[in-house]
Amino acid sequence: MDEEEEQKKPRGGGRLLFAGLALLGVLALYVFRLADWQIANHQKWLEEADRSGSAKVTLDAARGEILDDKGNGLAINQTG
Numbered sequence: 840m841d842e843e844e845e846q847k848k849p850r851g852g853g854r855l856l857f858a859g860l861a862l863l864g865v866l867a868l869y870v871f872r873l874a875d876w877q878i879a880n881h882q883k884w885l886e887e888a889d890r891s892g893s894a895k896v897t898l899d900a901a902r903g904e905i906l907d908d909k910g911n912g913l914a915i916n917q918t919g
Contacts, residue, residue, distance in 0.1 A: 876884060905914040
């Protein structure tokens with residue numbers, strides 16, 4: 840190949856290298872943040888989870904009765 844043919848070839852190696860490095864940088868950022876959350880600040884997030892836990896609350900359900908075609912109760916509300 841002579842110089843003219845080499846100069847006519849499309850060169851996308853620089854763009855591919857840049858995209859690869861950018862992707863690697865974003866991946867490194869995600870890994871750093873995950874390590875920060877799970878290792879460095881483990882106790883902080885554990886306390887936050889304890890504070891925002893759930894509580895059991897019992898509520899009376901307001902439901903209607905289910906009757907058959909003659910008015911006899913199939914499912915009747917009973918309190919207590």
